[in-house]
Amino acid sequence: MPSSALPVEVVCTSGPVPIVASGRATFTGGLYTIHFDGDVSMAPVGGKAILSFSTPDVPRVIARVESAHGNQMVCTPEQHRNRERRDFPRMHAGLPLRARRLTLTERTAEAEAWLRGDPGPAERGDWYEPDRFVDFSVTGLRIQIHEEMASDDVLLLELGVPGNPARWRCTARVVRIFDEVEGMSAAIEFVSIPDAAQEALSGLTLRMQEALLAE
Numbered sequence: 001m002p003s004s005a006l007p008v009e010v011v012c013t014s015g016p017v018p019i020v021a022s023g024r025a026t027f028t029g030g031l032y033t034i035h036f037d038g039d040v041s042m043a044p045v046g047g048k049a050i051l052s053f054s055t056p057d058v059p060r061v062i063a064r065v066e067s068a069h070g071n072q073m074v075c076t077p078e079q080h081r082n083r084e085r086r087d088f089p090r091m092h093a094g095l096p097l098r099a100r101r102l103t104l105t106e107r108t109a110e111a112e113a114w115l116r117g118d119p120g121p122a123e124r125g126d127w128y129e130p131d132r133f134v135d136f137s138v139t140g141l142r143i144q145i146h147e148e149m150a151s152d153d154v155l156l157l158e159l160g161v162p163g164n165p166a167r168w169r170c171t172a173r174v175v176r177i178f179d180e181v182e183g184m185s186a187a188i189e190f191v192s193i194p195d196a197a198q199e200a201l202s203g204l205t206l207r208m209q210e211a212l213l214a215e
Contacts, residue, residue, distance in 0.1 A: 007054045008034060009135075010073070011209045012065065014047030018205030021135040022142075023073075025051065032063060032075045037178065038135070038142065038187055043068035049075055050209060095136070096160035096167065100125045101147065107154045111171045114156045115192055121156060137205075138198045140172065140189035149174050149186050159193075161200045168197035 005024040012019045023036040032051065043049065043065050051061040059082055063075035100121075102110050114121040130143040157170040172188040 005035075006058065009052045009054075010034060010036075010040075010049050011052075011205065012040075012043050012047060012049040013202075013206045013209045015042055015044030017042040017137055017139060018202050019043055019137050020205055020208070021137070023071075025053070030076065031066065032061070032077065034073045034075065036071045036073070036135075037176070038140075039071060040073050041068050041070055042137075042139075043073055048078075048209075049073070051075065051077075095162065096158075097141075097143070098127045098129045098158045099143070099172075100127045100156045101149060102154045102156060111154060111156065111192075114169055115171065117169065122158075125156075136201070138193075138201045140175070140187065142178075142185055142187045145177075145184050145186045149177060151176060154191070155188060157190075159197055161204045164200055166196065166200070168194045168200075170194070170197060 008025040021036050023034045025034040059080040061077045062079040066074045110121050153174040155172045160167045170193040171191045176187040178185045
């Protein structure tokens with residue numbers, strides 16, 4: 001059992017909002033206390049969460065959510081699973097996404113045109129594809145960035161999920177910027193996202209948890 005803070009990835013799909021989030025966990029008094037960068041208050045008390053630690057000698061944990069407030073979750077371990085040789089199957093590894101930051105002068109017109117399906121916004125500006133995702137849910141993403149961004153910046157997004165050829169047009173707002181050893185990242189929340197995209201993200205999260213529980 002880890003007694004000092006260790007990096008962990010948490011999957012929880014038993015609540016109304018599926019959660020895949022990165023954090024740091026400590027184990028004290030028979031409980032895991034996990035601190036995240038984003039809000040996990042939608043995690044269901046009494047529901048199951050899967051904890052996968054980056055440290056090879058720590059087993060995967062199936063836990064019960066005891067509380068979730070703001071960026072903190074407390075869990076009771078119920079089962080321990082030996083780790084397979086393959087890595088924790090990151091949902092974000094193959095999530096198709098490209099993004100474009102809007103300037104102040106083009107925000108309203110470009111965003112509305114993008115959501116209508118007009119071709120113009122897709123042909124203008126500098127689009128980029130993030131190298132990796134840190135975490136995501138049906139309400140937002142945290143992604144690596146390589147350009148200047150600031151809180152409240154508006155982004156156009158083209159989003160997909162692995163195994164589905166559909167690509168959905170979304171808009172998002174930058175909530176917070178992180179400057180860490182591994183690079184810059186941004187937490188973004190969806191402003192407009194089609195119902196089909198939310199359903200696809202939810203389904204992908206559920207399939208991931210089912211696969212982990214079956215191991």
